[in-house]
Every structure is written in structure tokens, then in C-alpha cells.
Amino acid sequence: MADGQINDGSSVQYGKTQYWDERYTEDPAQFDWYLRWAGLAVVVQKHVRKNVDTIVLGCGNSRMGADMIDDGYKYVDISLVVVKQMLETYKDSGLKGLKFIHGNACSLEFPDESFDGAIAKATMDVLMCGEGSTSNVYAMCHEVSRVLRPGGVFFVVSHDPGYLQYLDPEQANREFGWKVTMDQIPKPVMNPKNPAVDEKGRPLYHYVYICKKKLSEHGAS
Template sequence: MLITELDGSEVIMAEDDGKLAEGQRRHWQDTYAAHPGMYGDAPSDPAVHAAQVFRSAGAADVLDLGAGHGRDALYFAREGFAVRAVDFSPIGLAQLRGAARAQGIRGRVTTTVHDVREPLPLPDASVDAVFAHMLLCMALSTEEIHALVDEVRRVLRPGGMFVYTVRHTGDAHFGAGTGHGDGIWENGGFAVHFFARDLVDALADGWESNEVHAFVEGGLPRRLWRVTQTRPR
């Protein structure tokens, strides 16, 4: 059912989550195919920060969730980490592998096609660090986000670090475009779950919370939080 709000925005009520998820998968596949390496070669600022945090914690390997075509995963590998890059786009990961070969770091990067709505394909306590730049704020329900963070905690070794970023409700796109409920709004074909601060706080339950840092990125600009938390020993 489609409802038009007074401000002209559209809200889709009772949206089938599976249809939204599959539509987003197709959209990202098409976008990566049309724009190879769309985010460029330089790492994101959160990845540069995360590499410093992970190195200080003695991490040797990094799980990069929602790695896309790999600008951050490749940076971690160049910094000497062993990297497992996970994404639901085979096209994006193929671009990542090609770039890793070209940069001579293919041996430090493995890729896995995986939808994070499903349990992570890793054993318990098997990675030192996890990074996720704007993955948690994709078209995931609040329930799915909680399940994913529980999975991150499961696969991290005790003392392991988790750095993630999310767009929040102070962002210009929040409340604009087409709404899918549960804080998810779609603009230009991209659906985003905009985080309220209480969701960040809820996701920190059972963790040691290190930092919630506000920053901006891009030309809109996008308004985000960078969250750093540790699995207790």
C-alpha cells in the first residue's frame, strides 16, 4: 500500500522485505556494472581510522562487510592485514579481485559472496577485527541489524574490534523520497536505514563501547556516525 504524506514524500506500508532486498541487490549489481570502481581507489576516512585502531589492538586479520568493489578492503591489505571481503554483489567482488591482482596483493585478500541477512559463514571467535562502512544502514530491518551485530560479536575473538559507520536521522535524505517503514528511505534507487542514536546505543549492549564519532562525507553531504566497540574478553 502506497501512502503520500503531506510533504509529498511516499511511504510504502507493509512492504515485502524480500522484494526490497532483492531489488537492492539488482540495483547494486547494475550500478557496479555500469560504474566499475565507482568509489575510486582511495580508502574512506573511516577505513584509515579503523586500520590505526586495529593495528593498535594487535589485529592481524580484518573482515570487511559490504566491501563492494574494494577500496577499503584493498587498503587494509596494503597495510599488511589479511582481509576477507564480503558482499552480496558478485560484480563488485570481481572488480575487487581484479584490483588486488593489479596491485600485487591478491594473496592477502579472499572474497565471499554473501547476504548479511544470513548468518556469517565463519566459525566462532575466528577474526581479529570487523569493518563495515555504511553496510548496517543499507535496506536492513532493525531486527536484521541486531542479528548482524550479534553475528559480528560471535565471529570476533575476545578483545576484537568492530568499527562501523551509519547514516543517521540528521542526514538530509532522512524522511525524503520513498519510505519503506522502520527508518528506511529510498532516494535515487538506493534504500538507506537511517539510525537514531538509541539504535546505536542498543547495538552496543554486551560490548565495550569505545567511541561514537559524528562526521560528514560526500557532496550532499551525508551525515554519519563512526562507531568503535570491542568484544569483551
């Protein structure tokens, strides 16, 4: 299942670890927020080649890791419950390089320059629902910049077209060493009787913010 939206009346709970522990305990079925890997791959593969080290922040119980696995992918999630579930789900899968790690996206326990790519699908939206949202978003961005290798790319997937206020190109370049662009992916049609369009019939999109780290401190991106 895919295309869940983080915009209902209970969204304030999304920023709490307890909420996710309870949710995954009550409903362990695999679920993809917004879109599956097949929908996101068209953007990611334009910027990051296959067979590189990639981290997915806030993986939840998505199938995306299994779908994109080639070699060396790692996952980080704040919910210990879901990490245990995913370890159990894939223990006999034979997928080499697929790892699930319990951690904090705002304080990553990886050495500097460990990854070539990072993906946060709905993760920033979740952080924006919790207390200290702005500081948490900046903490995550600083950490992602730290663990990305020069030339690496951070993909932020959101339903919100306004995140350039947090990923302002000039500020992102100054604080995180990123060049930021945005792409958009049409929302998948889950039901032909309910097309993914707004009240004026215009297509609805998911937004992908592409944050590419400079090749060197003084070099071009």
C-alpha cells in the same frame, strides 16, 4: 571518489541485492561511500592494531581494502557482480591477504572467533533501507559478535547520529557482549565552494560506532 550518501529518494532500493548487481554492472568504477580509509584509519587504529585479521562487510567496489592491507584481511559482499569485478581488479596486484568473498552479512560463513576487527561502512545504512530492516540489523550484529574474537572491535560507520537506538549500550552489552561508544569524523570537503557544514555553519560529521567485544563471558572489556 568518496562521500556518497544513502538518503535520496531511491534509498528503498539499497536494501535489494538486485539493485547492487545492476549498479555495479552499469558503473564498475571504484567508489568509496562516506570516506576513504585515510579518514577512517584515525579511529580504527586507536582500537585495533595492524597485522590482525579484519573483515569488511559490504565492501562494494571501494579501494579501502587495498589501502588498509597488511595481512589477512577478508571482504564479504552480497553482490556477486562486484566480487567478480574486484577479483579481476586485484588479481595481479601482489597484495597478499586481500580476499573478496561473496556472502551474506546476516549469515556469515566463518567459524566462531575468526576475526579481531570488523568494519561496516554504510552497510548498516543499506540494511535499514530494505524490508525487515530491524531484524536484519540485529542478525548482522549477532553474526559479527559470533565471528569476533574476545576483545575484537566492530566499527559501524554511518551518516546517522541516531544509531545508538539500535546499539543501545545496555542492550548491546546484554545481547552481543559489546561495550559501545561513538566517535565522529568531519565530513571531507569535496568542493571548497560547498563546505561540509549545515545551514547554521556547523561542521557535518560521519559517525563511527565502536563496539568492543568483552574479553571473556565474565571478564572486563
